[in-house]
Amino acid sequence: xxxxxxxxxxxxxxxxxxxxxxxxxxxxxxxxxxxxxxxxxxxxxxxxxxxxxxxxxxxxxxxxxxxxxxxxxxxxxxxxxxxxxxxxxxxxxxxxxxxxxxxxxxxxxxxxxxxxxxxxxxxxxxxxxxxxxxxxxxxxxxxxxxxxxxxxxxxxxxxxxxxxxxxxxxxxxxxxxxxxxxxxxxxxxxxxxxxxxxxxxxxxxxxxxxxxxxxxxxxxxxxxxxxxxxxxxxxxxxxxxxxxxxxxxxxxxxxxxxxxxxxxxxxxxxxxxxxxxxxxxxxxxxxxxxxxxxxxxxxxxxxxxxxxxxxxxxxxxxxxxxxxxxxxxxxxxxxxxxxxxxxxxxxxxxxx
Numbered sequence: 001x002x003x004x005x006x007x008x009x010x011x012x013x014x015x016x017x018x019x020x021x022x023x024x025x026x027x028x029x030x031x032x033x034x035x036x037x038x039x040x041x042x043x044x045x046x047x048x049x050x051x052x053x054x055x056x057x058x059x060x061x062x063x064x065x066x067x068x069x070x071x072x073x074x075x076x077x078x079x080x081x082x083x084x085x086x087x088x089x090x091x092x093x094x095x096x097x098x099x100x101x102x103x104x105x106x107x108x109x110x111x112x113x114x115x116x117x118x119x120x121x122x123x124x125x126x127x128x129x130x131x132x133x134x135x136x137x138x139x140x141x142x143x144x145x146x147x148x149x150x151x152x153x154x155x156x157x158x159x160x161x162x163x164x165x166x167x168x169x170x171x172x173x174x175x176x177x178x179x180x181x182x183x184x185x186x187x188x189x190x191x192x193x194x195x196x197x198x199x200x201x202x203x204x205x206x207x208x209x210x211x212x213x214x215x216x217x218x219x220x221x222x223x224x225x226x227x228x229x230x231x232x233x234x235x236x237x238x239x240x241x242x243x244x245x246x247x248x249x250x251x252x253x254x255x256x257x258x259x260x261x262x263x264x265x266x267x268x269x270x271x272x273x274x275x276x277x278x279x280x281x282x283x284x285x286x287x288x289x290x291x292x293x294x295x296x297x298x299x300x301x302x303x304x305x306x307x308x309x310x311x312x313x314x315x316x317x318x319x320x321x322x323x324x325x326x327x328x329x330x331x332x333x334x335x336x337x338x339x340x341x342x343x344x345x346x347x348x349x350x351x352x
Contacts, residue, residue, distance in 0.1 A: 029102075029103050029310075030102075030103075030178040030179070030310040030311070031102075031103040031104065031105065031176060031177045031178055031179075031310075032094060032097055032102060032103070032104050032105070032177060032178065032179045032180075032181055032306060032310060033094075033104070033105040033106070033107070033173075033174065033177040033179070033180050033181070033200075033205070034090040034091065034093055034094035034104065034105070034106045034107070034180075034181045034182070034183075035090055035106070035107040035108065035180070035181075035182050035183075035186065035196055036088045036089055036090025036091055036106075036108060036182065036183035036185065036186060037088045037089070037090075037091075037108065037140055037156075037158055037161035037162070037164075037183065037185055037186065038088055038091060038106075038108030038109060038110045038116075038119050038132070038139065038140065038160070038161050039086075039087050039088040039091070039119075039139075039140040039141055039142045039156065039158070039159075039161060040084060040085070040086055040087060040115045040118060040119055040139060040140070040141045040142070041084070041085045041086070041087030041088075041141070041142050041144055041295070041334065041335065042074065042082050042083075042084055042141055042142065042143045042144065043082065043083040043084075043085065043144045043146065043293070043295065043333055043334055044077040044080050044081070044082045044083075044143065044144065044145055044146065045080065045081070045146045045293070045333065046077070046080070046145050046146060046147050046148070047080075047148070048147070048148065049147050051076050051077065051145065052145060052147070052153055054076070055072075055073060055076065055155070057145075057153050057155065058153070058215075059147060059151055059153050060151050060152070060153060060240070061153055061154070061213065061214075061215050062153075062154040062156055062185070062212070062213040062215065062216065063153075063154065063155055063156065063215075064156055064157075064158065064188075065155050065156065065157050066157065067138065067157055067159070069155065069157070070141065070143065070155060070157035073143050073145075073155040074143060077143070077145065083333055083334060084118075085334045085335065085336055086118060086119045086122040086123070086336070087142060087144075087295075087296075087334075087335050087336075088108070088140075088142075088161075088183070089183035089184075089185060089210055089212055089298075089299050090106070090181055090182060090183040090210070090299075091106060091108070091119075091123070092296045092299035092300065092303070092335040092336060093181055093183075093210070093299045093300070093302045093303050093306070094106050094123075094128055094181065094303075095122075095123065095126050095128065095303075095336055096299070096300045096302075096303025096304070096307075096325055096336075096337065097303050097306060097307050097310075098126045098127050098128050099126065099303075099337060099342045100303065100304070100307045100342070100345075100346065100349075101307075101346075102307050102310055103127075104127075104128045104129070105128060105129040105130065105131070105173075105177065106123055106128050106129070106130045106131070107130075107131045107164075107169070107173055107196075108130070108131075108132060108133075108161060108164065109132065109133045109134075109135055109160045109161055109163055109164040109168065110132055110133075110134065110135065110139045110140075110160050110161070111134070111135050111136070111137055111138045111139040111159060111160040112134050112135070112136065113138055113139055115138070115139035115141060116132075116134070116139040116160070119139060120132055131173050133164065133168045134160075135159075135160035135163050137159050137160040137163060138159045138160060139159055139160050139161075140156070140157055140158045140159035140160060140161035140162070141156075141157055141159065142154050142155070142156040142157070143155040143156075144295050146293050146294075146295065146333070150291040150292060150293055150294050150330070151294060152293065152294055152295045156185075162189070164186075164189070164192060165189075165191075165192060166191050166192050166194075166195035166196075169192075169195055169196055169199055171199060171202070171203070173199075174199045174200050174202070174203040174205065175203050176203075177200075177203065177205050178205060178206065178310060179205055179206050179207075179208055179234075179306060179309065179310065180196070180197075180200035180203075180205040180206070180207050180208065181208040181209070181210070181302070181306060182196060182197070182207070182208070182209050182210075183209075183210050183212050184209055184210055184211040184212030184213065184216055184217070184224070184241075185212045185213070185216060187212075187216060187217075187220045187223060187224055187227070188216065188219070188220060190220075190223050193227060194227065197227060197230075197231035197232070198231070200231075201231055206233040206234065206262070207231050207232050207233050207234070208232070208233065208234035208235075208236070208302070208306060209227070209228070209232050209234070209235055209236070210236040210237075210298060210299070210302055211224070211235070211236065211237040211238075211241040211242075211245065212241070213241065214240035214241050214243070214244040215244075217241050217244040217245050218244045221244075221245070224245065225245075228257070228260055228261060229260050232260075232261050233261055233262045233263065234261060234262060234263045234264075234265070234306075234309075235257050235261050235263070235264050235265065236265045236267070236298065236301070236302050236305075237253070237257065237264075237265070237266050237267070238266070238267045238268075238269070238298060239266065239267070239268055239269065242254070242257070242266045245257070250266045250268050250274060251274065251281075253266055254266045254274045254276050254281070255276065257276075258276040258277070258279075262277060263275065263276070263277045263315070264276045264277075265305065265319075267297075267298060267301060269286070270286050271286060272284045272285045272286040272323060273286075273301065273319055273322065273323065275315050275319050277315060280315075282315050282316050282319060284316070284319035284320060284322070284323050285323065286323055286326075286327065287323050287324055287326070287327035288327070289327040289328070289330065289331045290331055291330050291331070292330065292331055292332055292333060293330060293332065293333045293334065294330050295329075295333070295334060295335045296329045296330075296334065296335020296336065297326045297329060297330045298326070299329075299335055300322075300325040300326050300328070300329040300335070300337070301322035301323065301325060301326040302322065303322070303325050304318070304320075304321035304322035304323070304324060304325035304326070304349070305318045305319060305321065305322035306318075307321060308321050308322070317352050320349075320352050321349045321352065324345055324348045324349055325337075325345060328341055328344070328345050
C-alpha cells in the first residue's frame with residue numbers, strides 16, 4: 001500500500017498532495033545485459049566415445065572448427081537423432097533469467113539466414129531485448145556431442161558470431177543495465193572483450209564473466225587475468241577452469257580469484273559450488289537429480305545466481321537458486337528450460 005504525504009493547511013484541514021505520493025512497494029526492476037556468441041546448438045547423444053576418438057576431440061572440451069569441419073562432424077552423427085536449440089553460453093544465461101521473470105538484453109551477431117532468424121525469434125519470444133548485428137556469413141552453430149556419462153564436447157563453428165567487433169558496440173547498448181554478463185568464449189577476441197568491458201563499466205554496470213572452458217582459459221591466460229583484475233566484479237568457473245586459471249584446487253583457486261573481484265564462484269559438479277565475497281566462503285549443495293546432459297549446467301547456474309543478485313538476495317539463496325536451475329537443466333537434453341519446467345523451478349526457488 002502506498003504512503004501518502006499529508007500537509008496541514010491554514011483552515012486546520014489536511015490536504016492530500018497527490019503529486020507527492022510515494023509508493024514504497026514500487027521498486028525499479030534491475031536489468032542484465034548479456035553478450036556472447038549467438039549460436040544454434042545441435043545436440044546429439046552419442047552411444048559411446050568412438051566418434052570423439054575418431055575426430056580427436058578431448059572429451060569435455062570446446063573445439064573451434066571451420067564450416068568444413070563442422071559439416072564433417074555433422075556427417076559423423078547423421079544417423080543419430082539431433083535436436084536443434086538456440087544456445088551460446090551467455091544466451092542461455094540471459095534466457096534463464098528472463099524465464100524467471102528478470103529483465104534482460106543481449107548483444108550478438110548472426111547471419112541473414114534461417115538459423116539467424118531462429119535464434120532471434122527465440123530471444124524475442126522470451127521477452128529479451130536483443131541487439132543483433134547482421135552478417136553475410138552464416139549463423140554460427142555448435143555441435144554438442146553428449147557421451148553416456150552425460151559429458152558434452154563441442155565442435156563450434158562461430159560463423160557470423162566471430163565477426164562481432166569493437167566497432168559494432170555502441171555506448172547506448174550498455175546503458176540502463178545493472179549487470180553485464182559475458183561468456184569467456186569471447187576472450188579469444190581481445191579487442192572486442194576489452195571494449196565491451198570498458199563500455200559496461202562506463203555505463204555503471206557490474207561485470208560478470210563465465211570462464212567457459214579450460215582450454216580457452218589456457219590459451220588466453222595472461223589476457224584473462226588482465227581483464228579480471230581491471231574490470232570484472234563476478235567470476236564463474238568450474239573446477240577445470242579454476243585449475244587452468246590459478247593452478248590450484250577449488251578452495252584455493254576460489255580464494256585467489258576472490259582476491260581480485262567482488263564475488264568468486266567455483267562450481268564443483270555434484271558437490272555443488274563455493275562462493276566467496278569479502279573473505280566469507282559459502283558452500284552451496286547441488287540438488288540431486290538424474291543427469292542426462294550437462295549442456296547449460298553452468299549457464300543456468302549463473303541464471304539463478306545472477307537473478308538472485310538482481311533481486312538483492314543473500315549469496316546463499318542466490319547460490320541455491322543457481323543449483324536448482326542447474327539441476328533442472330541437466331535432467332534433460334539441451335541448455336534451455338521449457339515453460340512447465342520453469343514453473344517447477346520457480347516453486348522450488350520460492351520455497352527457499
